[in-house]
Amino acid sequence: MKKGLRGLYYSRNEMDEMVAPLKFALVGKFSSGTPSIARIRARFAFWSSKDFSPSAESLVVPVWVSLLNLPVAFFHRKSIHNIACLLGSPLKIDEPTTDYTRPSFARVCVEVNHLDPLVNDIWLGDDDGDITQKVMYKNLPLYCPTCSHYGHVERNCLLKAPKNKNTPDVDSTSQEDLRIILDKKKSKLVEQPS
Numbered sequence: 001m002k003k004g005l006r007g008l009y010y011s012r013n014e015m016d017e018m019v020a021p022l023k024f025a026l027v028g029k030f031s032s033g034t035p036s037i038a039r040i041r042a043r044f045a046f047w048s049s050k051d052f053s054p055s056a057e058s059l060v061v062p063v064w065v066s067l068l069n070l071p072v073a074f075f076h077r078k079s080i081h082n083i084a085c086l087l088g089s090p091l092k093i094d095e096p097t098t099d100y101t102r103p104s105f106a107r108v109c110v111e112v113n114h115l116d117p118l119v120n121d122i123w124l125g126d127d128d129g130d131i132t133q134k135v136m137y138k139n140l141p142l143y144c145p146t147c148s149h150y151g152h153v154e155r156n157c158l159l160k161a162p163k164n165k166n167t168p169d170v171d172s173t174s175q176e177d178l179r180i181i182l183d184k185k186k187s188k189l190v191e192q193p194s
Contacts, residue, residue, distance in 0.1 A: 004087045005132065007123035008077070015126045018076030022100065057149055059114045062091055064138040067106040071131070074124060078106055087119050088112040088134060114143040172191055 010018070016136045018091075024030065065087055067074075074083070077098060084090035088110035096102035112118065122133050141150045154160060 002125070002130065002133065005121050006119060007125065008079075008082050008086070009125045009130075011159075012127040014074055018079050021076065022072070044088050059143075060089075060111050061114065061141055061150075062109050063112050063140050064087075064094075064107055064109050066136040066138060067108075067133055068136060069104065069146045070133060071149075072100065072103050073126075075103070075106055080106055083122065083124070083133075084108045084110050086122050088116075091135050112137075112140075114145075132153045 017167060022055050048052075065084070067083065074080070075097060077093065080097060081090050090108060090110055094107040094109075097106040097108065118135075120135055122135060123130050124133055140158040142153050143150050144152050144154050144168075146154050146158045147159045147190075
């Protein structure tokens with residue numbers, strides 16, 4: 001740790017090793033065919049678990065992370081993987097990052113646990129110095145610890161909201177009953193002088 005941040009340090013030799021593939025780089029893009037069944041199975045193998053419960057939502061979610069203005073020397077697959085390990089469990093590095101075709105930022109997909117605090121800054125260093133790297137999470141799903149479901153935050157949770165005694169329970173009231181109640185409320189509003 002340095003400056004209170006999680007980080008990685010690379011020696012001059014490690015930096016030279018990571019930059020070596022770029023020495024005579026000529027970037028091209030080729031479409032690849034369908035992946036093999038073995039490769040597909042390997043991607044989904046992490047989903048199997050003895051503790052799996054269909055009624056409980058997983059606390060671990062895949063999230064794309066962007067590293068804006070990451071120095072190109074750190075675009076090496078090994079470095080991106082090590083950086084991803086500081087944030088969660090690495091799942092995938094996007095093609096433009098591994099192909100060095102988008103030098104403005106690197107992207108990696110990591111599994112993050114909603115109970116763990118998100119890492120917003122990391123430091124990276126080598127023999128020439130160090131930098132603080134900002135970490136940006138893309139489309140992090142909303143999570144409610146009260147009901148353990150995704151899609152909303154705790155302050156909007158229906159389980160946590162106090163029940164209003166004047167509000168009918170929608171599950172036990174038919175649509176016709178709701179229409180009558182709403183019509184009565186509308187007529188009371190019209191009758192009241194403003």
